[in-house]
Amino acid sequence: MRLFQQIRPAPFDKLKAEPSPAEIPRALPMPLLRLDNVTKHYRADNQDVVALDAVTLDAEPGEFLSIVGRSGCGKTTLLNLAGAMDFPSAGSVHINGVVTSGLADAELTAIRRKYVGFVFQFFQLLPTLSVRENVELPLLLAGQTANTQQAIERLEWVEMADYAKRLPHQLSGGQMQRVAIARALVHSPKLLLADEPIGNLDSTSAEIVMNLLRRTADELKTTILMATHSQEAARITDRIVALRDGRIEEIRRP
Ligand SMILES: Nc1ncnc2c1ncn2[C@@H]1O[C@H](COP(=O)(O)OP(=O)(O)OP(=O)(O)O)[C@@H](O)[C@H]1O
Numbered sequence: 424m425r426l427f428q429q430i431r432p433a434p435f436d437k438l439k440a441e442p443s444p445a446e447i448p449r450a451l452p453m454p455l456l457r458l459d460n461v462t463k464h465y466r467a468d469n470q471d472v473v474a475l476d477a478v479t480l481d482a483e484p485g486e487f488l489s490i491v492g493r494s495g496c497g498k499t500t501l502l503n504l505a506g507a508m509d510f511p512s513a514g515s516v517h518i519n520g521v522v523t524s525g526l527a528d529a530e531l532t533a534i535r536r537k538y539v540g541f542v543f544q545f546f547q548l549l550p551t552l553s554v555r556e557n558v559e560l561p562l563l564l565a566g567q568t569a570n571t572q573q574a575i576e577r578l579e580w581v582e583m584a585d586y587a588k589r590l591p592h593q594l595s596g597g598q599m600q601r602v603a604i605a606r607a608l609v610h611s612p613k614l615l616l617a618d619e620p621i622g623n624l625d626s627t628s629a630e631i632v633m634n635l636l637r638r639t640a641d642e643l644k645t646t647i648l649m650a651t652h653s654q655e656a657a658r659i660t661d662r663i664v665a666l667r668d669g670r671i672e673e674i675r676r677p
């Protein structure tokens with residue numbers, strides 16, 4: 424449980440506490456994800472922290488982007504805004520054509536549950552649930568009935584179906600992350616946000632996870648934004664977005 428508590432913020436916990444989904448406002452034709460001049464300020468110790476500063480970025484269906492830069496440059500903040508976990512202080516975030524600013528909490532939750540999947544550095548699997556139950560959980564939270572077949576299909580996608588009955592602690596780190604990816608994909612989100620998904624893995628497991636994410640973008644046409652400190656991982660993505668002090672320093676192709 425300690426690992427769960429270390430992670431800031433804890434979107435999976437937040438997911439549980441929020442009201443049931445509301446209607447999602449009508450979408451406009453747009454790239455799947457658009458950040459338009461997005462700024463995010465935080466208030467801490469009586470100081471104003473500019474975590475993101477006028478960031479503009481589009482991502483198309485099936486595009487795999489890596490977000491790189493020093494610790495504190497704004498990678499997690501960018502993913503949280505892109506995933507409707509939080510509102511920008513200025514500028515706008517469009518997810519599948521819907522602007523997140525001004526939405527009620529329930530509408531924001533509905534957007535996340537329909538369009539977004541999250542993967543974290545420390546996996547955040549629930550320790551008392553089996554692998555299959557962990558993967559099914561987002562369906563239950565979204566108010567759907569448990570769908571074992573859907574969960575097993577996603578476990579097959581990540582080549583973990585043989586482990587469906589195990590508990591998370593009976594898996595290796597790389598296997599846990601593959602299960603976490605199955606959980607993030609169970610509702611077929613258009614957008615997958617991965618915050619340092621290989622940050623806690625050995626190099627072999629990291630390569631397996633990276634290949635899996637690449638295949639997910641290519642074959643399921645999922646848009647992926649991945650924060651990473653690994654240059655090697657960034658190399659297999661389509662575009663590398665380099666942040667510095669909350670600003671986009673450069674966008675390059677590997
Ligand atoms: N809730 C918050 N309250 C106050 N400041 C925050 C908050 N969240 C982030 N920050 C600050 O915003 C800046 C960007 O933080 P962020 O977590 O996005 O960085 P990061 O690039 O993900 O770093 P890391 O590589 O260490 O994960 C940092 O200066 C951080 O201290």
Ligand SMILES: [Mg+2]
Nearest residue numbers: 498499500650
């Ligand atoms: Mg971070």
